[in-house]
Every structure is written in C-alpha cells, then in structure tokens.
Amino acid sequence: xxxxxxxxxxxxxxxxxxxxxxxxxxxxxxxxxxxxxxxxxxxxxxxxxxxxxxxxxxxxxxxxxxxxxxxxxxxxxxxxxxxxxxxxxxxxxxxxxxxxxxxxxxxxxxxxxxxxxxxxxxxxxxxxxxxxxxxxxxxxxxxxxxxxxxxxxxxxxxxxxxxxxxxxxxxxxxxxxxxxxxxxxxxxxxxxxxxxxxxxxxxxxxxxxxxxxxxxxxxxxxxxxxxxxxxxxxxxxxxxxxxxxxxxxxxxxxxxxxxxxxxxxxxxxxxxxxxxxxxxxxxxxxxxxxxxxxxxxxxxxxxxxxxxxxxxxxxxxxxxxxxxxxxxxxxxxxxxxxxxxxxxxxxxxxxxxxxxxxxxxxxxxxx
Amino acid sequence: xxxxxxxxxxxxxxxxxxxxxxxxxxxxxxxxxxxxxxxxxxxxxxxxxxxxxxxxxxxxxxxxxxxxxxxxxxxxxxxxxxxxxxxxxxxxxxxxxxxxxxxxxxxxxxxxxxxxxxxxxxxxxxxxxxxxxxxxxxxxxxxxxxxxxxxxxxxxxxxxxxxxxxxxxxxxxxxxxxxxxxxxxxxxxxxxxxxxxxxxxxxxxxxxxxxxxxxxxxxxxxxxxxxxxxxxxxxxxxxxxxxxxxxxxxxxxxxxxxxxxxxxxxxxxxxxxxxxxxxxxxxxxxxxxxxxxxxxxxxxxxxxxxxxxxxxxxxxxxxxxxxxxxxxxxxxxxxxxxxxxxxxxxxxxxxxxxxxxxxxxxxxxxxxxxxxxxxxxxxxxxxxxxxxxxxxxxxxxxxxxxxxxxxxxxxxxxxxxxxxxxxxxxxxxxxxxxxxxxxxxxxxxxxxxxxxxxxxxxxxxxxxxxxxxxxxxxxxxxxxxxxxxxxxxxxxxxxxxxxxxxxxxxxxxxxxxxxxxx
Numbered sequence: 068x069x070x071x072x073x074x075x076x077x078x079x080x081x082x083x084x085x086x087x088x089x090x091x092x093x094x095x096x097x098x099x100x101x102x103x104x105x106x107x108x109x110x111x112x113x114x115x116x117x118x119x120x121x122x123x124x125x126x127x128x129x130x131x132x133x134x135x136x137x138x139x140x141x142x143x144x145x146x147x148x149x150x151x152x153x154x155x156x157x158x159x160x161x162x163x164x165x166x167x168x169x170x171x172x173x174x175x176x177x178x179x180x181x182x183x184x185x186x187x188x189x190x191x192x193x194x195x196x197x198x199x200x201x202x203x204x205x206x207x208x209x210x211x212x213x214x215x216x217x218x219x220x221x222x223x224x225x226x227x228x229x230x231x232x233x234x235x236x237x238x239x240x241x242x243x244x245x246x247x248x249x250x251x252x253x254x255x256x257x258x259x260x261x262x263x264x265x266x267x268x269x270x271x272x273x274x275x276x277x278x279x280x281x282x283x284x285x286x287x288x289x290x291x292x293x294x295x296x297x298x299x300x301x302x303x304x305x306x307x308x309x310x311x312x313x314x315x316x317x318x319x320x321x322x323x324x325x326x327x328x329x330x331x332x333x334x335x336x337x338x339x340x341x342x343x344x345x346x347x348x349x350x351x352x353x354x355x356x357x358x359x360x361x362x363x364x365x366x367x368x369x370x371x372x373x374x375x376x377x378x379x380x381x382x383x384x385x386x387x388x389x390x391x392x393x394x395x396x397x398x399x400x401x402x403x404x405x406x407x408x409x410x411x412x413x414x415x416x417x418x419x420x421x422x423x424x425x426x427x428x429x430x431x432x433x434x
Numbered sequence: 435x436x437x438x439x440x441x442x443x444x445x446x447x448x449x450x451x452x453x454x455x456x457x458x459x460x461x462x463x464x465x466x467x468x469x470x471x472x473x474x475x476x477x478x479x480x481x482x483x484x485x486x487x488x489x490x491x492x493x494x495x496x497x498x499x500x501x502x503x504x505x506x507x508x509x510x511x512x513x514x515x516x517x518x519x520x521x522x523x524x525x526x527x528x529x530x531x532x533x534x535x536x537x538x539x540x541x542x543x544x545x546x547x548x549x550x551x552x553x554x555x556x557x558x559x560x561x562x563x564x565x566x567x568x569x570x571x572x573x574x575x576x577x578x579x580x581x582x583x584x585x586x587x588x589x590x591x592x593x594x595x596x597x598x599x600x601x602x603x604x605x606x607x608x609x610x611x612x613x614x615x616x617x618x619x620x621x622x623x624x625x626x627x628x629x630x631x632x633x634x635x636x637x638x639x640x641x642x643x644x645x646x647x648x649x650x651x652x653x654x655x656x657x658x659x660x661x662x663x664x665x666x667x668x669x670x671x672x673x674x675x676x677x678x679x680x681x682x683x684x685x686x687x688x689x690x691x692x693x694x695x696x697x698x699x700x701x702x703x704x705x706x707x708x709x710x711x712x713x714x715x716x717x718x719x720x721x722x723x724x725x726x727x728x729x730x731x732x733x734x735x736x737x738x739x740x741x742x743x744x745x746x747x748x749x750x751x752x753x754x755x756x757x758x759x760x761x762x763x764x765x766x767x768x769x770x771x772x773x774x775x776x777x778x779x780x781x782x783x784x785x786x787x788x789x790x791x792x793x794x795x796x797x798x799x800x801x802x803x804x805x806x807x808x809x810x811x812x813x814x815x816x817x818x819x820x821x822x823x824x825x826x827x828x829x830x831x832x833x834x835x836x837x838x839x840x841x842x843x844x845x846x847x848x849x850x851x852x853x854x855x856x857x858x859x860x861x862x863x864x865x866x867x868x869x870x871x872x873x874x875x876x877x878x879x880x881x882x883x884x885x886x887x888x889x890x891x892x893x894x895x896x897x898x899x900x901x902x903x904x905x906x907x908x909x910x911x912x913x914x915x916x917x918x919x920x921x922x923x924x925x926x927x928x929x930x931x932x933x934x935x936x937x938x939x940x941x942x943x944x945x946x947x948x949x950x951x952x
Contacts, residue, residue: 287818291818291819291821292817292818292819293808293809293813293814293817293818293819294817296801296808296819297808299794299796299797300794300797300805300808303794303795303796303797304790304791304794304795306787306790306791307790307791307792307793307794307805309752309773309791310750310752310773310783310785310791310792310805310806311773311774311805311806311808312751312772312773312774312775312776312777312806313774313808314772
C-alpha cells in the first residue's frame with residue numbers, strides 16, 4: 068500500500084465531485100440527444116424543477132433528508148471497515164416503530180410522541196441490523212450478504228403485518244389508519260411561518276433539522292470521541308486495533324446497529340412527517356441510494372449532506388423532467404440519475420489521477 | 435581505504451548496467467538525487483545504505499516499478515527506457531524481492547512458469563519448462579524438487595525458486611533486495627555460494643543490503659548511498675566494514691554504554707510451560723518457560739518464524755494461549771486477560787510490525803501516538819477526546835525523541851520507518867512500564883535511529899524495567915541483551931549469558947545444532 072498524500076480539502080471535497088458531476092451531465096446530455104430530446108432544454112427543466120423555486124427546494128430538501136440519514140447509516144459502519152447494504156430494510160423496520168408509537172400514543176402531545184417515535188425508529192432499525200452485525204462479529208458472515216437478505220426479510224415481514232395485522236378492516240390497501248393529527252410532524256412551511264418567512268406547502272418538515280443535527284453529532288462521534296477513535300482504528304487496521312486492546316466484535320456490533328438506527332430514522336420523515344400512516348414500500352429505495360450518497364460524500368457528514376442534496380435534486384428534478392417532457396419516459400430519467408451515480412460513485416476516482424498530477428501529489432513515500 | 439566519491443576511470447568491458455543521473459522526488463523528499471554508477475558484467479555489485487537512503491527506489495526504477503523524474507539507464511551500453519517490469523525482464527533484468535512473490539499452493543515448477551505458461555495447454559508448457567529448468571538447476575547448482583509445493587519449502591529454498599524464476603525468464607542481471615533478512619547465517623552463506631556460481635557463469639548480480647557483513651563477504655564492488663545520493667563507490671577489497679559504516683551514516687557512532695551487572699531484581703514477567711497455537715492449529719510456541727527480572731534485557735534470538743511473534747502476541751494478550759500460563763509479578767494472569775488490562779498493569783509493547791500493528795497509517799501522528807492508551811483518563815473529557823492536550827503531549831514527545839518532521843497532524847504512514855519507530859517507542863517507553871515487550875525494534879530503521887532506540891532501551895532497563903527483546907539481528911541482541919535465549923521451532927534451545935555469547939555460537943544454536951553451545 069502506498070499512502071496517498073492528501074489533496075487540499077477544497078479539491079478533495081469540492082473539485083473532484085464537481086468534475087465527476089460535470090462528466091456525468093455531459094454523458095447524460097448525449098443520451099438525451101440520442102432519444103431525440105433537446106439535451107439543454109431537458110437538463111434545464113430538470114434543474115428548474117429541482118432548485119428553480121422555493122417549492123422545488125422544498126421537495127429537494129425533503130428527499131435530501133432521507134438521503135442524509137441513509138447515507139450516514141452506510142458511512143458509520145464504513146468507518147469500521149464494514150459495508151451496510153441493509154439501509155432499506157432498517158428504514159422499513161423503523162417505520163414499524165414509528166407507526167406503533169403514533170398509533171398507540173395518538174392524542175398525546177407531540178413533545179411526548181416525537182421523542183418516543185424517534186427512539187422507536189432507532190430501536191427498530193438497530194434491532195434489524197443486530198442479527199447481521201452479530202453474525203459478522205461472531206461468525207464472520209459477510210455483512211453485505213446478510214444485510215441484503217435482511218432487506219427481503221423486512222419487506223416480507225412488513226407485507227404480513229400490513230396485510231394481516233395492522234390493516235384497517237375493510238380497507239383494500241395494505242396500510243394502517245391515518246395517525247391522530249397530534250402525531251403529525253410540523254411541516255417546514257408552518258415552522259417558517261412562525262418566524263414570518265413565507266414558504267410554500269411541501270413535504271419538507273422538521274425532520275430535516277433532525278437529520279442535520281445527527282450529521283453534526285456523527286462528526287463529533289467519529290472524529291472527537293474515544294468511541295469514534297476505536298471505530299476508525301478497527302476500520303483502518305484490525306491488527307492495530309487488536310494490539311490496542313480494542314474489542315473488534317464490540318465495535319462491529321455497535322457501529323452496524325447504530326447505522327441501522329440512523330436508517331430507521333427515515334421513517335420519522337416519511338411516516339410521521341409526510342404520509343401520517345404506515346404503508347407498504349414507503350422506504351422507496353432511499354436505503355439503497357444512501358450507499359451512493361455515502362460513497363460520494365466520502366463518508367464525511369459534510370460530504371454526505373451535500374451529496375444528499377444533490378441526490379434530492381436529482382429525484383425531484385427527474386420527476387419534473389418526466390412531467391414536463393412526455394417524450395422522456397420515467398426510464399430515461401432513471402438512466403440520467405444512474406449516470407450521475409455511476410460517475411460520482413463507481414467512477415469517483417476516474418479523474419483523480421490527472422487532478423492529483425495537476426496538484427503534484429502523486430508521490431508515495433520513499434521506500 | 436575508501437576511494438573517492440567518483441568511480442574509477444571507465445573500464446573497457448561494457449557495463450551490464452549503468453545509471454546516469456537518476457533523480458526521483460516523492461513530494462518534498464528527494465529519494466534519489468543524481469544517482470550514477472556502473473555495474474560491470476560478471477560481477478557482484480553491492481549497494482549499501484541505511485533504510486531510506488534510496489537503494490530500493492533506485493532498484494525499483496531500474497526494474498520499471500517506479501518512474502524516475504530524470505536521468506537515464508544504460509543496459510550493455512545502450513540507452514533504454516524501462517516503463518514497466520516487463521521491459522526490464524525483456525532486457526534481461528530479474529528481481530528477487532525481499533518478500534517473495536510466490537503462490538504457496540503451487541508446485542515449484544508451476545511457480546516458475548507462472549505468467550509464461552506457453553499456450554493454453556498447461557501440461558505441454560510444464561513439460562517443456564521441466565526440461566529447461568532442470569538444465570538451469572544443473573548449471574547453477576540450484577537443486578530443488580520441482581514438484582514440491584512452495585508452501586512446504588523452507589525460506590532458503592523459496593528464495594532459490596525466486597532466483598530460478600528470474601533465470602528462467604532469461605535474466606542476465608539479477609537484483610536481490612535485502613535477500614538475507616529472512617535467512618539463518620548458514621542459509622545466507624549458501625546464498626552467497628549460489629551468487630558466486632552465477633558470477634562464474636557470467637551473470638551480473640546487484641545485491642542491495644544494509645548489512646556490512648554481506649558486502650564484505652560476497653561483493654566485488656560496492657556503491658554506498660546516503661540520503662538519496664551516491665556517497666562512494668569502491669572496490670570491496672580496498673575498504674573495510676568500519677570505513678563503510680562511517681560512509682553510510684555520515685558520522686562515526688559512539689559505542690553503546692557498557693553493561694551494568696545484573697541487579698537480579700524480582701521476576702516481573704514469566705511464563706510456565708507456555709504453548710501457543712496459530713489459527714491453523716499449528717503449535718508455534720511449545721512448552722516454553724522463561725522469566726524476565728526487573729532491570730534486565732532478555733534477548734530472544736532466532737530465525738524469524740520460529741515462534742517469536744506468537745510468543746510476543748501471547749504475552750501481550752492478543753493471541754490466546756493453548757497451555758501453560760503467563761505470570762505477572764509472581765501471580766498467574768487469567769488466560770482471557772486482554773491487551774487493555776495488561777497494559778494497565780504496566781506491560782508496554784513495541785510490536786514487531788509497526789505498520790500493521792504499531793500505528794495506523796491513515797491516522798494523524800497524534801492519533802497514533804495514543805494507540806492502546808486511548809482510554810487513558812488524561813486524554814478524555816467524558817466521551818470526548820482532548821485533542822489539544824493529546825497534540826501537546828505528542829509534540830513534546832516528538833521533540834524528546836527527535837521525530838522528524840515534528841508535525842503532529844502528518845499522517846503516520848508518511849513518516850520514515852525510523853521516525854515511525856521513534857514515535858511508537860516514545861509512546862511505549864515514556865510511561866516507564868514495569869515490563870516492555872520489544873519486537874524487531876530496529877527493522878527497517880536507519881542507523882542513527884537504531885542507535886537512539888538502543889540507548890533508550892538501555893536507559894529504561896537501568897531504571898528497572900524488565901525488557902524482553904525479540905530480534906533477528908544478532909548484532910542487536912549481542913549489543914543489548916543481558917541474557918540470550920535462542921528459539922527454534924517454538925522452543926528455547928539454549929540460553930547464553932552475554933559474557934559467553936558469540937555470533938558463531940548463537941548462529942549454530944539458531945540453525946538447530948544443539949550440542950555445540952552446551
């Protein structure tokens with residue numbers, strides 16, 4: 068292993084992602100031209116739809132809230148050297164926790180319900196991550212495999228619960244009843260309205276603030292606590308961690324479960340903040356996108372917040388694009404989004420060599 | 435005496451390898467600064483220098499593993515471009531790496547043809563290869579069982595496989611990078627015999643080493659490097675170990691302080707019938723009993739891989755023990771006691787593999803400087819680490835131990851080996867531990883730092899620490915240890931007091947000849 072001399076932070080965290088993003092847009096424009104759409108017009112309408120108005124921002128940030136949480140859920144175990152692919156299932160189970168609290172405590176003050184719902188979401192997410200974590204820590208079963216399997220288990224369990232247990236009798240669709248309005252999270256427009264700032268009505272709610280707060284706590288935890296030190300030690304060098312007397316299995320268990328807890332919080336935004344009921348498939352792939360968000364954000368909370376906003380913009384802009392341009396089908400929108408993920412995630416180092424050469428930092432230390 | 439800093443007037447025979455003004459820069463470090471020397475065909479040419487002097491860099495440029503920033507390479511008098519190792523192989527250059535590049539689960543023959551199997555039918559390629567290899571082994575006296583699995587071979591024979599591999603690819607010039615690091619003195623002598631045979635057959639050998647003994651034993655000429663430059667090139671017959679040492683270090687080193695008589699303090703750390711098995715279930719430490727008293731250095735000599743690493747790991751608490759017990763101040767330690775608790779009771783550990791265990795390459799220096807002590811109450815306020823205080827302390831230690839650059843924020847991997855080792859030594863020694871485990875404290879460390887670390891170890895001993903020193907460098911053991919135990923196959927095969935110890939006697943014990951030293 069030849070250590071890389073770190074690039075200056077603005078290059079590492081801003082220039083490289085930006086170059087990647089531009090490259091993906093160039094290719095996306097090519098794809099759009101191929102199907103006969105005007106690339107500039109299409110990408111323009113996508114940008115307009117994502118960030119062109121206060122309402123667009125509302126939607127973009129609402130999606131970003133989910134991506135911050137699922138991105139952090141991937142990043143935390145990543146610092147311990149583990150890849151948590153189970154965000155989707157963990158978010159789904161978080162929904163169960165939130166729904167049970169909101170259904171059970173409907174009518175009480177939000178000051179009671181919200182902390183309980185947050186705790187329940189984290190607890191359920193963590194519990195769902197616990198089995199794969201335990202298998203990895205004690206039996207060496209690969210976390211990637213087990214967390215993927217647990218995504219399917221979560222979906223199956225939720226189908227059973229929503230069809231056979233939690234469904235409102237007589238209702239044809241697999242969903243719970245709508246919660247008591249006291250258990251609705253205040254939307255952002257209401258909050259900003261209190262401060263005298265007009266904001267259109269969008270799904271954006273106060274869980275964005277929760278997600279940002281958690282991103283800050285994440286930073287403190289990973290880089291400024293003993294516990295984060297141990298996580299990073301295990302992630303960089305299990306041998307050195309063992310030498311230092313760090314219990315590797317404990318770090319695995321704790322970091323993966325906490326990752327699951329963060330993914331579970333998606334339900335606070337979706338179930339409690341937007342839909343006010345639990346229904347099948349509310350997690351909508353947010354857990355998987357979290358993987359790309361964490362990759363692109365380089366597992367740093369600031370990077371993750373920025374990447375989450377970008378992905379939120381893609382989601383929202385893509386929806387607008389499909390709406391504005393009937394000739395561009397939903398599938399092409401997914402292709403465009405996929406290209407961004409491809410360049411910013413999978414090819415994240417494609418332009419690193421030239422950029423490093425530009426900054427003269429290709430050197431390894433002398434042998 | 436030592437010749438000048440220039441080579442002799444050009445010799446009429448064409449040079450197998452000539453380097454002209456090779457320069458290589460890694461970030462702020464000039465690893466090779468205008469390096470030029472000639473290697474005559476059919477000679478054994480030594481390149482000696484401390485770690486970090488740039489020997490390995492210049493060789494990896496010659497072998498196409500690193501691109502130089504300037505200068506040119508001539509092979510047989512012609513200027514060549516070597517962009518990748520395939521170019522080097524094509525030019526008849528073969529490399530025997532310090533760490534063998536062999537597939538353990540393949541036979542010797544399969545390893546030899548790896549990459550040049552010749553067509554899609556393996557069996558045909560193997561048959562042709564067998565004939566050619568047999569001819570090669572006869573010519574060069576490299577006897578080997580071609581059907582043995584490489585994983586079953588002792589280290590000395592694996593090295594032969596590497597040499598054969600290079601010859602099989604048509605090498606005229608062989609580069610050996612620190613080839614004796616893993617060999618017993620006896621195996622090393624056998625290697626030198628092989629090198630002489632190669633020379634007799636007209637091959638050229640480039641021997642990179644930091645061991646003066648090897649240069650004196652086998653080379654015809656020697657190039658001395660220091661801090662990226664060639665500081666001398668001389669005929670071996672015209673120089674001496676002492677003169678070369680001064681050239682390598684750039685100054686004469688004062689002798690280490692004399693040894694104190696052993697005070698005979700109480701045993702601090704001891705084992706009784708200790709046995710350790712590795713992950714594969716192989717017994718690595720076998721019924722081993724030893725004790726280390728306060729104020730003495732007990733040296734464990736032995737060829738690497740004879741259970742020393744497992745002994746250290748078992749004492750440190752990172753490897754479970756299979757039998758026997760570890761005693762601390764006369765009381766047995768419970769077998770499950772982890773490294774954290776052992777450290778708290780006063781057992782410090784300078785691990786033998788500093789990059790894998792001693793520090794974390796990606797961590798800032800100040801983070802690596804508390805590895806193992808991360809839950810010391812001095813370092814934390816509640817759950818938070820007191821980064822400011824940790825940095826201050828690290829800064830103090832860096833200046834105490836002369837760590838360069840004294841930058842607490844630099845990533846640990848970017849320090850040179852010697853400075854990494856000083857950083858680790860500071861961490862483990864500064865608490866005046868009751869006992870200290872030391873594994874290969876100066877492996878890959880430059881002579882200046884070796885001297886520094888040795889003095890610190892002696893000072894620590896004089897303050898009453900019980901020190902267990904494991905080293906494959908006999909010179910180091912002889913210079914530091916008050917008592918020397920020789921380990922072979924997980925057992926102590928002999929104990930020698932420092933007064934009676936000689937390199938020869940220890941070498942025989944290490945090679946498994948028991949009766950001689952008794």
